[in-house]
Amino acid sequence: xxxxxxxxxxxxxxxxxxxxxxxxxxxxxxxxxxxxxxxxxxxxxxxxxxxxxxxxxxxxxxxxxxxxxxxxxxxxxxxxxxxxxxxxxxxxxxxxxxxxxxxxxxxxxxxxxxxxxxxxxxxxxxxxxxxxxxxxxxxxxxxxxxxxxxxxxxxxxxxxxxxxxxxxxxxxxxxxxxxxxxxxxxxxxxxxxxxxxxxxxxxxxxxxxxxxxxxxxxxxxxxxxxxxxxxxxxxxxxxxxxxxxxxxxxxxxxxxxxxxxxxxxxxxxxxxxxxxxxxxxxxxxxxxxxxxxxxxxxxxxxxxxxxxxxxxxxxxxxxxxxxxxxxxxxxx
Amino acid sequence: xxxxxxxxxxxxxxxxxxxxxxxxxxxxxxxxxxxxxxxxxxxxxxxxxxxxxxxxxxxxxxxxxxxxxxxxxxxxxxxxxxxxxxxxxxxxxxxxxxxxxxxxxxxxxxxxxxxxxxxxxxxxxxxxxxxxxxxxxxxxxxxxxxxxxxxxxxxxxxxxxxxxxxxxxxxxxxxxxxxxxxxxxxxxxxxxxxxxxxxxxxxxxxxxxxxxxxxxxxxxxxxxxxxxxxxxxxxxxxxxxxxxxxxxxxxxxxxxxxxxxxxxxxxxxxxxxxxxxxxxxxxxxxxxxxxxxxxxxxxxxxxxxxxxxxxxxxxxxxxxxxxxxxxxxxxxxxxxxxxxxxxxxxxxxxxxxxxxxxxxxxxxxxxx
Ligand SMILES: Nc1ncnc2c1ncn2[C@@H]1O[C@H](COP(=O)(O)OP(=O)(O)OP(=O)(O)O)[C@@H](O)[C@H]1O
Ligand SMILES: [Mg+2]
Numbered sequence: 001x002x003x004x005x006x007x008x009x010x011x012x013x014x015x016x017x018x019x020x021x022x023x024x025x026x027x028x029x030x031x032x033x034x035x036x037x038x039x040x041x042x043x044x045x046x047x048x049x050x051x052x053x054x055x056x057x058x059x060x061x062x063x064x065x066x067x068x069x070x071x072x073x074x075x076x077x078x079x080x081x082x083x084x085x086x087x088x089x090x091x092x093x094x095x096x097x098x099x100x101x102x103x104x105x106x107x108x109x110x111x112x113x114x115x116x117x118x119x120x121x122x123x124x125x126x127x128x129x130x131x132x133x134x135x136x137x138x139x140x141x142x143x144x145x146x147x148x149x150x151x152x153x154x155x156x157x158x159x160x161x162x163x164x165x166x167x168x169x170x171x172x173x174x175x176x177x178x179x180x181x182x183x184x185x186x187x188x189x190x191x192x193x194x195x196x197x198x199x200x201x202x203x204x205x206x207x208x209x210x211x212x213x214x215x216x217x218x219x220x221x222x223x224x225x226x227x228x229x230x231x232x233x234x235x236x237x238x239x240x241x242x243x244x245x246x247x248x249x250x251x252x253x254x255x256x257x258x259x260x261x262x263x264x265x266x267x268x269x270x271x272x273x274x275x276x277x278x279x280x281x282x283x284x285x286x287x288x289x290x291x292x293x294x295x296x297x298x299x300x301x302x303x304x305x306x307x308x309x310x311x312x313x314x315x316x317x318x319x320x321x322x323x324x325x326x327x328x329x330x331x332x
Numbered sequence: 333x334x335x336x337x338x339x340x341x342x343x344x345x346x347x348x349x350x351x352x353x354x355x356x357x358x359x360x361x362x363x364x365x366x367x368x369x370x371x372x373x374x375x376x377x378x379x380x381x382x383x384x385x386x387x388x389x390x391x392x393x394x395x396x397x398x399x400x401x402x403x404x405x406x407x408x409x410x411x412x413x414x415x416x417x418x419x420x421x422x423x424x425x426x427x428x429x430x431x432x433x434x435x436x437x438x439x440x441x442x443x444x445x446x447x448x449x450x451x452x453x454x455x456x457x458x459x460x461x462x463x464x465x466x467x468x469x470x471x472x473x474x475x476x477x478x479x480x481x482x483x484x485x486x487x488x489x490x491x492x493x494x495x496x497x498x499x500x501x502x503x504x505x506x507x508x509x510x511x512x513x514x515x516x517x518x519x520x521x522x523x524x525x526x527x528x529x530x531x532x533x534x535x536x537x538x539x540x541x542x543x544x545x546x547x548x549x550x551x552x553x554x555x556x557x558x559x560x561x562x563x564x565x566x567x568x569x570x571x572x573x574x575x576x577x578x579x580x581x582x583x584x585x586x587x588x589x590x591x592x593x594x595x596x597x598x599x600x601x602x603x604x605x606x607x608x609x610x611x612x613x614x615x616x617x618x619x620x621x622x623x624x625x626x627x628x629x630x631x632x633x634x635x636x637x638x639x640x641x642x643x644x645x646x647x648x649x650x651x652x653x654x655x656x657x658x659x660x661x662x663x664x665x666x667x668x669x670x671x672x673x674x675x676x677x678x679x680x681x682x683x684x685x686x687x688x689x690x691x692x693x694x695x696x697x698x699x700x
Contacts, residue, residue, distance in 0.1 A: 226408050
């Protein structure tokens, strides 16, 4: 981590050029030096509390995690010893680990487009198809799920997805579709979790898209209409490109959130007490496996190694997205 | 609608927001190829009128005709109007070339025709060397020309411009103003041009429409609105500074100045049967002369401030003994004056205007 406060004199050169020449020139270098250090000290001092919290609760545990992933690590220090890359080797030979990665990937690959399309569609409807009053009510309604605790609402969704008397199957049958096993089915357990996650997180993404849409000057849309462009063309050629920074932000956020999805999977699948994952590990994503390994089987070092891999995957994906975005995103 | 130039007619066009009428019964006509300037103070409904013509805004009542046919039910994309917005509204993610061609592509014009049109417009507006630039890489004047080109390229039947020069600095504004005038002489597209800069209005227009509070105050040529303002609002609004409007009754009460100049006026007014007590006297600052207090007749005034413009002086004063009657005089830069000096001002009868006190409307006094 590099913290650069900048040089106080550089700043004042730009902002108060005449002040600098008036006051600092006759005082000489020494006073200047003291002043520079004083300013720096104040700057670091102001940053200290935030940085301290970050280091203490974020960077240190992360480094510690890196450290223990190279050990056989027991709760008792006597059973702890260095094993090198053994944990990683174990993981790579473990089919369940690969399975969990694929499950995470499946979850992410469905969630990103679903999130972007639904959130954008809702935002567009809220923005264009509604008057102020109703729009406000709907905006509130869409955002509300996001401020409810995941664990509490997930329990409601467990009821909704109950195969025998849940709302989901009631709707399916009234639409003349086959009833599904949902959380009890190997195929449908993860999609059920996805629906819950979408419902829960969409509000935030809608809000982000609404902000992005509000940033597009209305004159651009009007001028495009006068230019003879119909609705879909205005969307593809004007709104979508101008919205690309917002979309990129949503994609990155949704990627990270999907790879880290945990609470909803934990509470919704794995029987009355949760935590075990769906039938035949069908909802065991990487983060769920990390949790189980660490806190059910107390294999802390193996779990650390897994977290490390998860971290590297998310980092790589984000870098790739950044690289792509530099080519397609239009920043004004 | 073809690419031919349209005659535009507004009939009693009214626009209400809630109960407030921001455009109030506007009727006017623009002949084919005419350059009509909408002029008025901020908030008087100029932009709204323009947006109604473009179709971006619906009229609450009244009718709008292009070539005699009502277009109120025609959506903006089918009206074939080109519009230049005050802030240009260029597509920021497209190059100049793409900005220019977007409209024709939307209308599915053939590729080679688009290429020819872009070529023609870019050379007309001297944009050839910036065709691959994005709007943020352009100067203000170039942006303005791109906006102009984008509106022109489809050869619209009506051309709408909303204060297109207001974002430019004074020099560039003047240059672009004369370029606009030349462009119009070449293309002869019916144009509505909104401004609150009367310099632009007077120099560019075939016809000026002066608006206030959503209503038309006067329609006329530059000469007409300057020389025969229809009411005291137009008189005050046109000219910089606007016309001096003085209460004739108060002037006549003032013993200190009740001299030959005023009695002459009263006599003429009496001849035509007008009553001075019901009139305002109007006179333009540039038509007032400072005369010799000792020998000539006129109205005595006290100088309050003197503004030096280089080419001339602008003197703000009050009628002597009547502080509430303010007078502005433009006089040659060589005039030597001090603040608090007393001056006598005079104007020939032919440059005096009279307005009814109650309605503000012009009263013709025929004897000139
Ligand atoms: N969408 C709207 N809702 C309510 N009132 C509006 C709306 N648009 C404009 N107005 C009002 O209508 C009046 C006329 O606005 P308009 O933009 O036509 O003025 P303008 O003559 O173009 O002024 P300016 O020279 O400042 O651009 C203003 O008083 C404005 O407050
Ligand atoms: Mg306006």
